[in-house]
Amino acid sequence: MTVNVLIGGAAGQGIDTAAAILEKILKQAGYHVFTVRDFMSRIRGGHNFIQIRFGSEPVHSHTHNLDLILALNEETISLHQAELSDNGLIVCDSTTHADDSRLLPLPLNEISKKLGNPRVAGSVAIGTLMALFGLSPELANPVLPSFLNEKYISINQKAVAEGYKLAQQRWSVPSGSCQDWMILSGNKALALGALAAGLKFYAAYPMSPSTGIMEYLAEQSTHCGIVVEQAEDEIAAINMAIGASFAGVRSMTGTSGGGFSLMVEALGLAGITETPLVVVDVQRPGPATGLPTRTEQSDLKFVVSASQGEFPRLVIAMRHHQDLFYQTIRAFNLAERYQIPVILLSDQYLADASATVLPFSLDNLTIETPVQPPEDISDYKRYQITESGVSPRVIPGDPRFLTTADSDEHDEWGRITESAEVRNQMVDKRMRKLDGLKRELEEPELIGDESCDILLVGWGSMYGPLQEAVATLNQEGQHHPGCVSALVFSDIFPLPTKRLTHIAGQARLIVNVEQNATGQIAGLIREYTGLACGRSLLKYDGRQMTGEEIVAGIRKIREVAYE
Amino acid sequence: MNDHMHQTQSFDTYETAWCPGCGNFSILPCLQKALTQLNLDPHHVLMVAGIGQAAKTPQYISANGFCGLHGRALPPAIAAKIANEKLTVIVETGEGDSYGEGGNHFIHNIRRNVDITHFVHDNQIYGLTKGQASPTSEIGHVTGVQTNGNINQPLNPVFLALAAGAGFVARAFSGDQKQLVQIMMDAIQYPGYALVDILQPCISFNKVNTFASYKDRVQPLTDSHDPTDFSQAVQAATQTGEQIPTGIFYRVEKPTFHTRHPVLADHSPLIEQTCDPSRIKDLIQSFV
Numbered sequence: 092m093t094v095n096v097l098i099g100g101a102a103g104q105g106i107d108t109a110a111a112i113l114e115k116i117l118k119q120a121g122y123h124v125f126t127v128r129d130f131m132s133r134i135r136g137g138h139n140f141i142q143i144r145f146g147s148e149p150v151h152s153h154t155h156n157l158d159l160i161l162a163l164n165e166e167t168i169s170l171h172q173a174e175l176s177d178n179g180l181i182v183c184d185s186t187t188h189a190d191d192s193r194l195l196p197l198p199l200n201e202i203s204k205k206l207g208n209p210r211v212a213g214s215v216a217i218g219t220l221m222a223l224f225g226l227s228p229e230l231a232n233p234v235l236p237s238f239l240n241e242k243y244i245s246i247n248q249k250a251v252a253e254g255y256k257l258a259q260q261r262w263s264v265p266s267g268s269c270q271d272w273m274i275l276s277g278n279k280a281l282a283l284g285a286l287a288a289g290l291k292f293y294a295a296y297p298m299s300p301s302t303g304i305m306e307y308l309a310e311q312s313t314h315c316g317i318v319v320e321q322a323e324d325e326i327a328a329i330n331m332a333i334g335a336s337f338a339g340v341r342s343m344t345g346t347s348g349g350g351f352s353l354m355v356e357a358l359g360l361a362g363i364t365e366t367p368l369v370v371v372d373v374q375r376p377g378p379a380t381g382l383p384t385r386t387e388q389s390d391l392k393f394v395v396s397a398s399q400g401e402f403p404r405l406v407i408a409m410r411h412h413q414d415l416f417y418q419t420i421r422a423f424n425l426a427e428r429y430q431i432p433v434i435l436l437s438d439q440y441l442a443d444a445s446a447t448v449l450p451f452s453l454d455n456l457t458i459e460t461p462v463q464p465p466e467d468i469s470d471y472k473r474y475q476i477t478e479s480g481v482s483p484r485v486i487p488g489d490p491r492f493l494t495t496a497d498s499d500e501h502d503e504w505g506r507i508t509e510s511a512e513v514r515n516q517m518v519d520k521r522m523r524k525l526d527g528l529k530r531e532l533e534e535p536e537l538i539g540d541e542s543c544d545i546l547l548v549g550w551g552s553m554y555g556p557l558q559e560a561v562a563t564l565n566q567e568g569q570h571h572p573g574c575v576s577a578l579v580f581s582d583i584f585p586l587p588t589k590r591l592t593h594i595a596g597q598a599r600l601i602v603n604v605e606q607n608a609t610g611q612i613a614g615l616i617r618e619y620t621g622l623a624c625g626r627s628l629l630k631y632d633g634r635q636m637t638g639e640e641i642v643a644g645i646r647k648i649r650e651v652a653y654e
Numbered sequence: 655m656n657d658h659m660h661q662t663q664s665f666d667t668y669e670t671a672w673c674p675g676c677g678n679f680s681i682l683p684c685l686q687k688a689l690t691q692l693n694l695d696p697h698h699v700l701m702v703a704g705i706g707q708a709a710k711t712p713q714y715i716s717a718n719g720f721c722g723l724h725g726r727a728l729p730p731a732i733a734a735k736i737a738n739e740k741l742t743v744i745v746e747t748g749e750g751d752s753y754g755e756g757g758n759h760f761i762h763n764i765r766r767n768v769d770i771t772h773f774v775h776d777n778q779i780y781g782l783t784k785g786q787a788s789p790t791s792e793i794g795h796v797t798g799v800q801t802n803g804n805i806n807q808p809l810n811p812v813f814l815a816l817a818a819g820a821g822f823v824a825r826a827f828s829g830d831q832k833q834l835v836q837i838m839m840d841a842i843q844y845p846g847y848a849l850v851d852i853l854q855p856c857i858s859f860n861k862v863n864t865f866a867s868y869k870d871r872v873q874p875l876t877d878s879h880d881p882t883d884f885s886q887a888v889q890a891a892t893q894t895g896e897q898i899p900t901g902i903f904y905r906v907e908k909p910t911f912h913t914r915h916p917v918l919a920d921h922s923p924l925i926e927q928t929c930d931p932s933r934i935k936d937l938i939q940s941f942v
Contacts (some may be wrong), residue, residue, distance in 0.1 A: 273941035294729075302868045311937060313916050316927040318736055323762035325911050327729040330722060337720055338700070338737035339925045360723050444789055453931055486925075487700045487718035488738055493662055495712065495719035498705065507671075507713055507721075564689060584813025 093146030094264055096159045096220065097174075103135040106163060108211035111445075111584045112142040113220065115234045116273040117145045118447050120226050121266040125150040125555070128443040132299070132383040138166050146650030147267040150446075151411070152555030152639050158262070159223070161216050165189060180261065184212070197257045205248060208243075211250040217253025225260035226594055228252060233320045263647030277441035278303030280412045281371065283421030283451065286315050286542070289342035289458045294320045294331040299383045301345045301373035301438035315323050318483030325350035329357040329370065337496060339461075339486035341423055345371035348390045349380065355397045358432050362402030363494040365474070365521065367426035367461075369419070374438040376633045386439035388606040392614060395584040401518070403429065406584035408436040408551035410536070412446045414581055424459045425531075429524045431483060436583070438606070438637040440498055441552045455617045461486065461582055472503040476516055525585060532582045534590040539565060541574030545645065545652070546598035547577035548591070548624060550612050552635065553604055554579045559638025560604075564645055566594070573599070573649050580612065586619045595622050600652055604628045604641055662697045665689045666716040677777060677828040677854025677865075684831050685746070686715060700741045702731035704751035706782045708775030712747040714892050726754025732911070734769040739769070739912055742842060747920045749776040749851075751811055753789040760811075762819040764847055768911040771841045771848045774811065775828075777856035778863045785859030789811070795862050812903055813891040815849045816884070821908040822848035823887065825900045827872045829865060830856070837902060848908045853898070856864035868898070874913060875901035 098113070100106045107128070114126045122145040123296040131137035142157075162168045162183040164360045175181065175244060182188070185196040197219060203212040214235075221228060232252045234246050276282070282304045287294070295305045309319040322328035325346050332342040347353065351372045361368040372394055376387035395406055405425055409415050412442075415437065422433040450511050464471050464483035470490035475482040480498050482503075485494045502508045533559035536554070538561045549557050557577040576598075578591055595601055603613040603624040608631040613624040628644040630636045665686045672678045689699060701712035705724035712719030718741075722730050727747045735743040745752075752760055752774045763770075779797070780786040786797050787804040790811065793801040815823045822844040826834045834852065841848035853872070855865040879901065880886050887904035912918040921927060 209824070272942060273938065275941040278942070282938060283934070286929070286937065287931075289929070291927070292733060294733065315929040315933055316917055316921075316924075317929070318915065318917055318924060319734070320733075322729070323758050326726065327759055327762070330726045330729035331733035333722070334702070334720065334733035335737040337730065338734035338741065340737040342733070342737075356723055357726065360726075364720075364722075450942060453934060453938075456931070486738075487734070488698060488925075490662060490695070490740055492699050493697060493716065493718050495721075497713070497719070497721040498723055499721065505719070507710070 092264060092421055093144050093150055094158045094224070094262055094591065095142060095144045095154055095156060096161065097140055097142050097157050097164070097171055098161045098169060099138065099140035100227060101136050102131065104131050104163045105210065106139060106141055109217060112218050112234055112238050114143050114274055114445055115237070116217070116221065116230050117143065118269055118272065119230050119234060121268055121270050122146060122264070123148060123150045123267050123269055124274055124445065124447045125152060126445040127153040127440065129634070130384045132489065136374050138170060140167065140171070145264070146266040150318070150632050151558040152638055154639060156639070159220070161581035162187065163213070163219065167381050168364065175587045180223070187234045194418050197256070199254070202253050206246055206253070208251055209248055211247050214247040214250035215254035218251035221251070222255045222258040222270070223261040225263055228255045230636060248370065271450070272447045274447045275412070275451050276303060276443060276445050277409070277415050277437060278443070280415035281409070281419050281435070281437060282307040284416040285423070286311060286317070286414070287451070287453060287456060288420040288423035289341045290317055290343055292318050292332065292335035293344065294328040294343040295345050296322050296324045296328050296350055298347045298350045300375055300442045301371060303348050303442060304345045304371060325353040326357065327552055328341070330360070331353040331359060332363050333364070333366050333368055336368055336376045337364070337487070343369040343371065345373065346589055347373050347375045348377045348393070351390065351394065359402060360498050361432040362398065362400070362404065362521070363498055365430035367430055368432040369422050369426055369435065370432060371435045371437060373442045374436060376631065378557050382633040384439065386606060386635050387631060387633060388438055388553070389590030389608070389611065389631070390436065391550070391583065391611040394436065395532060395615070403522055404584070405431060405433045405528060406583070407433065407490060408581055408583045409441055410551055410554035410581050411441070411581055412448045415441065418449045418581060420456065425528070427461065429479070429486060431524060436551055438552050452654050458468070464492070467549060472500060473505045474503045474517065474520070476520050477504060479527055480520045484645055506551065529585050532585060532587040534587045535578040536581040537576060537590065537594065538553045540574065541576070541594055542574040542597050543573045543576035544599045545576060545649065546595055546601045547604050547645070548601055548612060548616065549577060549604040550580040550583050553606065554640045556636050557604060560641035560645065561636060563642045573653055583612070584615070586615050589614065590622055592622065600625045600648070602626045602645065602648060604636070606630055606636060625634060658674045660844055664716065665696055668714045670714050671710065672707060673858045675857035677856065678711070678775060679833060680828040681775060681834070681852060681854065682711065682714060684834045684838060685711070687835045688842060691835070692839055692842060694742055698740060698742055700734055702734065702743060702745045703747040706748035706751045708746060708748040710936055712930050725751055726759065727751060728756060728759040728763045731770050732763055732766060734923060735768050735851045736911065736918070737783050739788060739918070739923045743770040744773065744842065745770060746773045747775070748781070749774050749778070749790050749811070750780050753811055761818050764820045766911050767821065767846045767908055769845050769847070772850065773838065774849065774851050776851050776892070777860055779856045779860040779861055781856050792862065810891065811849070811851050814887070816891055817903055820849055820850060820904070821846045821906050822902070823891070823904040825851045825853065826850055827868055827891045827900050829869055830872065830874070830900065832870040832902065833874060840902060844905065845938055846908055866895070867900045870901050871898045872895040874928055875899050875903070930939070
């Protein structure tokens with residue numbers, strides 16, 4: 092059982108803080124939590140909402156079926172009352188005008204004024220919600236200090252206590268066991284992964300929805316001894332990251348599609364100079380400025396081919412918060428091992444979503460260092476032709492050898508050349524790195540059984556909704572023909588094809604499920620396996636597909652396919 | 655001359671691909687001399703460039719080298735210095751690279767004031783692409799693209815650098831090697847971002863600003879010039895007319911990126927700092 096709460100209001104009304112406090116309280120109560128944030132691209136006004144979904148079992152994604160609405164303005168009610176279940180509740184201030192039998196008007200503002208600060212109305216409401224969910228009121232006390240300025244803690248504690256008195260328990264949700272888990276946003280999980288991987292230098296230009304990564308890293312700058320530099324533009328950001336990596340420290344840059352567009356030439360610079368680099372693209376709908384604060388998966392085909400010329404690269408799509416941490420660490424090591432750029436594809440949905448996860452483990456953490464030339468050589472060749480394609484990488488400052496990198500085609504010593512023979516050798520050497528890389532690609536995760544009639548194929552953040560959809564569809568299995576499984580890619584370019592071709596061979600129909608208009612992974616699959624996705628479920632309105640939407644779409648497809 | 659770049663003992667130079675008579679031929683030995691006289695170890699020197707004729711310099715001298723993208727020499731250079739402050743980082747590249755394609759980086763890296771040196775080979779023409787107007791080409795300069803003469807005002811890089819807050823601003827001439835070596839040494843030793851705009855002839859594509867025309871017009875600043883006086887610097891930088899002043903226009907010490915940065919100031923170089931895993935565990939715990 093899950094309960095789904097929507098907190099809505101105008102920008103500037105503090106819904107973000109209220110949601111951050113509530114989700115942490117729920118986690119402390121032991122629940123699995125998944126929170127999604129829907130923001131307009133403005134600082135004040137408009138309509139923003141946050142949905143917090145919690146339960147005793149893992150929650151993988153969001154749903155639009157609401158159980159409770161906390162409305163800080165009237166617009167929240169008119170926009171969302173249709174999504175509220177019949178026995179749901181709308182908690183709002185007593186002065187709110189709305190025609191709905193599920194309204195629970197409470198003196199939130201009056202109490203907060205009495206307490207001496209009208210801005211604590213959100214905390215009064217948190218108290219009320221805690222009462223409705225039957226949570227112990229003490230749970231709030233250790234949580235509040237993490238989110239509030241010290242001088243406001245005590246008044247907010249009082250506000251929660253007052254709000255708690257306003258309602259009786261309404262829901263009884265069996266508790267989970269997440270008390271000792273983490274709850275954090277996708278951007279923070281990725282940033283944490285980078286720090287664990289030994290990141291020392293991060294350069295970026297602020298761009299929604301990637302800015303949270305830079306903010307978190309900057310916040311930890313002195314704690315972890317890293318330099319976070321706000322660049323003058325994304326071109327500078329990636330060129331700085333390449334320069335720092337060349338000079339021997341682990342580097343990363345992050346942006347969204349628009350900024351990535353500016354970084355494209357330098358991606359090739361990392362490619363030809365064989366400088367390890369991690370680039371994060373937190374996708375949002377394009378083209379151009381698109382929908383700045385919303386979500387899409389439309390940069391896949393762009394990033395797999397971005398930059399002129401040909402060079403090896405790895406693209407990893409983030410499926411969930413575990414990926415955001417562990418795949419980021421892996422990205423740094425693969426970037427170093429193969430001396431290539433690695434692109435991490437996240438999106439606004441994951442970046443801004445908070446989820447409960449088992450505390451990240453550093454037990455198997457390894458940090459790979461540049462492969463060094465043998466001690467006894469006298470003639471160091473930075474771009475030595477090797478079987479693996481990987482050459483020893485000396486860091487400038489090494490008293491043994493000098494090192495030179497050049498964006499021009501170069502010989503083994505890094506000196507410019509136009510020799511046809513050397514050109515071929517160098518292209519072959521660089522591309523040979525793919526042989527090793529392909530051998531260690533991770534196959535997509537299978538949700539459901541290997542033998543299935545309908546195989547759904549998705550990537551990145553579609554993992555959560557697909558997880559829910561497959562569970563629902565297979566529960567209906569006895570009444571409907573066609574069992575459903577899903578493959579969800581994280582390593583996505585080069586495309587791992589083994590598990591896909593194996594399972595697709597037995598399936599009657601492949602359906603690609605993507606948050607874009609053109610079915611980008613279907614295109615990649617066609618290109619690298621010849622397999623055709625017979626149907627597709629696509630969404631590109633900037634709002635993440637839900638499990639229910641996938642279920643509805645597959646039901647339709649199933650009806651037609653099994654007529 | 656050497657075949658390959660593995661000499662870590664001295665600043666040897668290599669065979670170049672420049673046109674005979676190019677001003678770059680005068681600048682390279684000055685660089686070599688400056689580095690040698692400063693007694694620097696080649697392995698502690700990193701030469702960074704973008705793309706262009708001047709940008710080939712890192713290829714021709716025995717030091718570490720990074721030849722990146724056109725216009726993008728400064729970002730990797732300052733980042734390399736941030737990563738390892740033990741490196742002496744020198745950007746050596748052309749005016750199209752520095753002021754045209756890389757104009758934004760030029761302005762903002764003056765603001766950062768990372769301790770690097772920026773030698774701009776300024777021949778007032780695009781050489782590698784065979785003779786189009788550069789940001790410093792004079793009005794009326796006829797080229798294959800500016801067929802009726804350049805109609806855009808030339809940029810004054812030394813004045814711009816002063817206005818943007820650079821602490822070391824100089825102009826030199828490739829034909830005055832003695833002065834150039836001294837300015838190069840002063841610039842490299844200056845703790846902060848140092849700009850040296852080096853006027854040089856382009857024998858192949860610039861028939862306007864020839865060696866002779868520079869030779870007749872350059873005029874070293876006299877001893878009465880006070881390089882710590884901003885207004886004197888501005889006056890020299892904006893001087894118009896027949897004479898082109900050369901020398902160090904401005905030199906004042908300012909806090910650098912490193913001295914202001916909490917992670918870098920009074921700490922070992924970034925590359926030598928390690929983050930204890932317990933600190934990452936603290937962060938993980940902060941989300942529990």
